Amino acid sequence: MTRYLPVVRLFRSREAGADRVAFIELFFDLVFVFAVTQLSHHVIEHLTPTGVLEGVLMLIAVWWVWMYTTWVTNWMNPETGPVRWMLIAMMLVGLVLSTAIPYAFVDRGLQFALAYVVMQLGRTIFVIVSYQRTGQRDAALNLTRIAVWFVASAPFWIAGALIGGTTQFVLWAVALAIELFAPAVRYWVPVIGNSPIESWQVAGGHMAERSGLFMIVALGESIIVTGTVFSRSDLTPSSALAFLAAFVGTILFWLLYFSHGAEHGHRYISAAEQSGRIARYTYTYLHMLLVGGVVLVAVGDELVLAHPDDPIDPTTLAVVVGAPALYLLGNLLFKRSIGRPWLRSHLLGMAALTAFWLAAPALPGLTPLAVTWIVNGIVAIVVALDELGWTTEGDEDEQEARAEESAGHDR
Numbered sequence: 001m002t003r004y005l006p007v008v009r010l011f012r013s014r015e016a017g018a019d020r021v022a023f024i025e026l027f028f029d030l031v032f033v034f035a036v037t038q039l040s041h042h043v044i045e046h047l048t049p050t051g052v053l054e055g056v057l058m059l060i061a062v063w064w065v066w067m068y069t070t071w072v073t074n075w076m077n078p079e080t081g082p083v084r085w086m087l088i089a090m091m092l093v094g095l096v097l098s099t100a101i102p103y104a105f106v107d108r109g110l111q112f113a114l115a116y117v118v119m120q121l122g123r124t125i126f127v128i129v130s131y132q133r134t135g136q137r138d139a140a141l142n143l144t145r146i147a148v149w150f151v152a153s154a155p156f157w158i159a160g161a162l163i164g165g166t167t168q169f170v171l172w173a174v175a176l177a178i179e180l181f182a183p184a185v186r187y188w189v190p191v192i193g194n195s196p197i198e199s200w201q202v203a204g205g206h207m208a209e210r211s212g213l214f215m216i217v218a219l220g221e222s223i224i225v226t227g228t229v230f231s232r233s234d235l236t237p238s239s240a241l242a243f244l245a246a247f248v249g250t251i252l253f254w255l256l257y258f259s260h261g262a263e264h265g266h267r268y269i270s271a272a273e274q275s276g277r278i279a280r281y282t283y284t285y286l287h288m289l290l291v292g293g294v295v296l297v298a299v300g301d302e303l304v305l306a307h308p309d310d311p312i313d314p315t316t317l318a319v320v321v322g323a324p325a326l327y328l329l330g331n332l333l334f335k336r337s338i339g340r341p342w343l344r345s346h347l348l349g350m351a352a353l354t355a356f357w358l359a360a361p362a363l364p365g366l367t368p369l370a371v372t373w374i375v376n377g378i379v380a381i382v383v384a385l386d387e388l389g390w391t392t393e394g395d396e397d398e399q400e401a402r403a404e405e406s407a408g409h410d411r
Contacts (some may be wrong), residue, residue: 010130012077012203017202021210021280022078022278026277028069028087029217031094035062036221038101040298054105054169056292060176063291065119068285070210071306074202086126090169091216093119109161117154122149142195152376153178183280200276204269211283212262220346222250225298229305237367238308245372246301252379254292256331260390268338286330293327300372308369312360320371324379326352345385352378
């Protein structure tokens with residue numbers, strides 16, 4: 001007779017309060033603080049179109065590992081021994097992956113690829129076995145579909161690392177494309193079909209909180225870069241102003257996401273009937289834009305801190321202006337996906353940043369320090385307009401609630 005482990009031991013209860021983030025999950029995130037720092041340094045040291053594309057590819061891979069693990073800890077109970085040790089093992093392999101980032105396209109491609117494949121497949125197999133041992137065969141089948149897609153992408157990771165050169169980037173891009181496409185078709189596999197959307201329900205509060213914590217990890221990396229570069233720079237009025245500009249920019253980015261985005265998203269997904277669909281689109285895909293914007297702003301901060309008074313060059317201009325534009329786009333799409341309207345404040349901000357980027361080469365005497373303060377001014381206006389818009393939305397929601405209450409009394 002088959003003996004099953006108690007489900008409650010390995011998997012989260014769906015009772016109120018059971019979706020809190022565990023300390024081991026925060027501990028697990030430490031590896032990704034290092035990974036994000038490595039990524040920003042890679043882009044800074046290879047600030048060419050090719051170097052930026054390599055950084056983007058590795059950033060998506062790092063995010064993909066972290067997000068899949070977040071889905072797993074949404075279902076499984078991290079306070080249990082087996083899950084906790086699985087996360088610790090993932091931390092070790094994640095550290096191996098992170099140390100390979102600076103040289104992943106030089107001589108450590110195989111280290112990066114093997115670590116990535118081991119993390120994705122190893123964690124998935126662990127969950128499959130856990131579901132099987134607790135008698136949840138349908139859930140095990142869902143994870144088996146995911147494993148099949150990871151197996152399909154693995155040869156491209158390994159072959160790219162072995163071949164190297166331009167082919168490495170192409171093959172790794174193919175591998176990521178396979179994995180990014182998989183959730184869109186619900187991990188369809190011949191014979192066994194795809195996963196029903198109902199099977200991907202999540203604890204919405206946990207998913208929203210974990211995504212917000214990763215945003216803090218990324219913003220924290222920007223603080224680390226700013227402090228490190230400033231501590232090594234000569235103390236001058238320009239370097240002090242550049243340091244202050246970087247700090248102000250980080251605060252503005254925090255306000256854009258956390259003032260009226262993160263908490264609203266938490267409530268929205270928690271109340272949704274199909275939380276899995278929102279988790280897939282809003283938190284799995286759209287947050288890649290937000291994280292990319294934060295990593296890019298750290299690159300811009302370092303460029304400005306290194307040469308605040310030099311004439312602005314096209315690369316620095318593109319990074320310093322492009323980072324907040326990408327972040328605004330991510331916030332716009334994120335907030336729209338959780339029920340807010342198309343925010344004119346964000347659209348106007350992106351338009352203003354684009355106009356400034358086009359006009360900047362014609363402005364005499366423009367320096368990186370001046371550019372970053374102008375950009376901060378534009379983003380600050382967006383923050384103020386968003387605050388005003390949120391107040392209006394709140395008043396309208398309150399009026400609707402009162403109207404519904406009044407109609408109920410009339411009936």
